[in-house]
Amino acid sequence: MSAIDVLREHFGPRLLVEAERRAPYETPERGAPGHAEAVLLPDSEAEVERALKLANEHRLHFVLSSGRTGLVESQRPEGEVVLSLEKLRGFLAFTLADGRECRFERSESPDAVRNRLFAWWSDLGKPELADSTVTIEAGLAVDTLNEILAPLGRMFPMEMGSTASASLGACVANASAGANAVCYGTAAHMATAAWGFWGDGSATGPQAASSWVRPATDQLAIDSTRLPPAWGLVGSQGVFGVITRVQLRTQPIPATREGALLAVASMPEAMRVFSLARETFGSNIEEFEFLSRSAVELVLRRKGGDVRLPFEHTPDAPYLVLMQVKSDLPDEDLAQKLYAFCSETAGVPDEAIGYAPLPALKKIRHSVTEASNLEMRALGGGRLSFDTATPVSVFGDYLAQLAGELRAARPDVQLVDFGHAGVGGAHLHLIGGQGAPVAPDAARLTKIVFDVTQAFGGTFSAEHGVGPKWATEFLQRTPRARLDELAARKRRHDPLNVLSPRSFGFDRLLAG
Ligand SMILES: Cc1cc2nc3c(=O)[nH]c(=O)nc-3n(C[C@H](O)[C@H](O)[C@H](O)COP(=O)(O)OP(=O)(O)OC[C@H]3O[C@@H](n4cnc5c(N)ncnc54)[C@H](O)[C@@H]3O)c2cc1C
Structure with missing residues (x-):
């Protein structure tokens, strides 16, 4: 009997082998x-365990898939079986800091959970919710959790363009960051416990990351090339084990939020504003995002019908920064406080301060990826995309040097840079032109990005992970001692390299 037949015997219709049913899982x-x-859809933690044990017995390899929004091709199979966690999406429990708990059947719908949870909390007399947690299955999507929590005035603060589908288990496994990591840390930091199975099928948990401490400006804030050994499954990107269940700390939905778009003369100038803002707003800076001039022009060119810059005259500035602040005090005049900060404390001239309702400002920032997609399709020259980070203290100099070197190498390529300035994170899109594709120069341009990033003490993968996409570069650029340590952990927890076998180059690392 073949290994696939064995899976079929155990999982019946939850093993998909037909080409048209496999197809969505094959496209990253x-x-x-x-x-x-084949694609396997386990429907319980016990079934995940059984799948892993069978894979070890029958020499199968799995790639993990959940919301399928990952950007480093980890979920893309190359002959492996896809192990999808999409059926593990139960909301299991809401727990107050004093231990009182409301439990749910994993089959209850999100609507039913939301209503029953709110009724339970109301019946208790609406007690304090600070330090409350939720326990959920790994495949539940971020937005679904937030819809359940909203009536309680709580949230899981993960802001990414992918939260409608991205699963919470994956976010914890990938230490996904998002626009508000400057305030709350990564998803790994917001998880108080994770449970699951190592690649060899043995159960493990609870495990947790250390709590989020805002790093000093000369340190890297986010770096998804690191897999801290003490975190176990958390942050380990599915290479040692599968997270099946997580407990997450909830946060209050702020009573009020405000934002401003600031035109700045340079990235060091933006960082000066950021540092002053930290003194004024402390941990209430929820986001500090940047868009380069090329990103703004791209948005106006491709999405101009949907967005409007909040300035009387479009500023002639190399960068715009979007600063979002929050307050838990309903009566605080946050708009006035933000204006006074921008104008008086930071000394930004009035014509360089753009005010508009926060959703309109955020729409500008969130339109960059789609505008870049449209541009790439229209020009047909392809795109290289990177997700880097450096310490905040050198972020401005880093972007300037990178732009200079890329321009010298390929003046015809558009560099669109934008991202999470508050944690030193940059998304870089290099878009080829008509008749001038980027592909022939991919290796050279990638080397420039990686070399400059390394020279500034940065990381070539800030928050998206390594996956197979950056496996070769990871093997080339990681010190031998770290590679040996990772190989030892892989041999301990997943000796047959059942899980994510090509991620981080483990297939080559173990063979070597
Ligand atoms: C438009 C868009 C915007 C994005 N913005 C951001 C952003 O701002 N910040 C950011 O960090 N990411 C961002 N991402 C990337 C992505 O959403 C995250 O990486 C997210 O964690 C992936 O979740 P998923 O459920 O879709 O995982 P999938 O794509 O299904 O899986 C990807 C990989 O994650 C690992 N994995 C998934 N589930 C588990 C599990 N339960 N246990 C162990 N490993 C697991 C596996 O290696 C798997 O192959 C964005 C993606 C898109 C498409």
């Missing part, structure tokens, strides 16, 4: 489609 968010031998 970005990159070329792959090929899956």
Whole structure:
């Protein structure tokens, strides 16, 4: 009996082998489609355990998939079986800081959970919710959790363009960051416990990351090339084990939020504003995002019908920064406080301060990726995309040097840079032109990005992970001692390299 027949015997209709049913799982968010031998949809933690044990017995390899929004091709199969966690999406419990708990059947719908949870809390007399947690299955999507929590005035603060589908288990496994990491840390930091199975099928948990401490400006705030050993499954990107259940700390939905778009003369100038803002607003800076001039022009060119810059005259500035602040005090005049800060404390001239309702400002920032997609399709020259970070203290100099070197190498390529300035994170899109594709120069341009990032003490993967996409570069650029340590952990927890076998280059690392 073949290994696939064994899976079919155990999982029946939850093993998909037909080409048209496999197809959606073979297509990654970005990159070329792959090929899956089959797709397995376990419906409980026990079934995940059984799948892993069978894979070890029958020498099968799995790639993990959940919301399928990952950007480093980890979920893209190349002959492996896809192990999808999409059926593990139960909301299991809401727990107050004093231990009182409301439990749910994993089959209850999000609507039913939301209503019953609110009724339970109301019946208790609406007690204090500080330090409350939720326990959920790994495949539950971020937005679904937030819809359940909203009536309680609580949230899981993960702001990414992918939260409608991205699963919470993946966010914890990938230490996903998002626009508000400057305030709350990564999803790994917001998880108080994770449970699951190592690649060899043995159960593990609870495990947790250390709590989020705002790093000093000369340190890297986010770096998804690191897999801290003490965190266990958390942050380990599915290479040692599968997270099946997590407990997450909830946060209050702020009573009020305000934002401003500031035109700044340079990135060091933006960082000066950021540092002053930290003195004024402390941990109430929820986001500090940047868009380069090329990103703004791209948005206006491709999405101009949907967005409007909040300035009388479009400022002639190399960068715009979007600063979002919050307050838990309903009566605080946050708009006035923000204006006084921008104008008096930071000394930004009035014509460089753009005010508009926060959703309109955020729409500008969130339109960059779609505008870049439209541009790439229209020009047909392809795109290289990177997700880097450096310490905040050198972020401005880093972007300037990178732009200079890329321009010298390929003046015809558009560099669109934007991202999370508050944690030193940059998304870089290099878009080829008509008749001037980027692909022939991919290796050279990638080397420039990686070399400059390394020279500034940065990381080539800030928050998206390593996956197979950056496996070669990871093996080339990681010190031998760290590679040996990772290989030892892989041999301990997943000796047959059942899980995510090509991520981080483990197939080559173990063979070597
Ligand atoms: C438009 C868009 C915007 C994005 N913005 C951001 C952003 O701002 N910040 C950011 O960090 N990311 C961002 N992402 C990337 C992505 O949403 C995150 O990486 C997210 O964690 C992926 O969740 P998923 O459920 O879709 O995972 P999938 O794509 O299904 O899986 C990807 C990989 O994650 C690992 N994984 C998934 N589930 C588990 C599990 N339960 N246990 C162990 N490993 C697991 C596996 O290696 C798997 O192959 C964005 C993606 C898109 C498409």
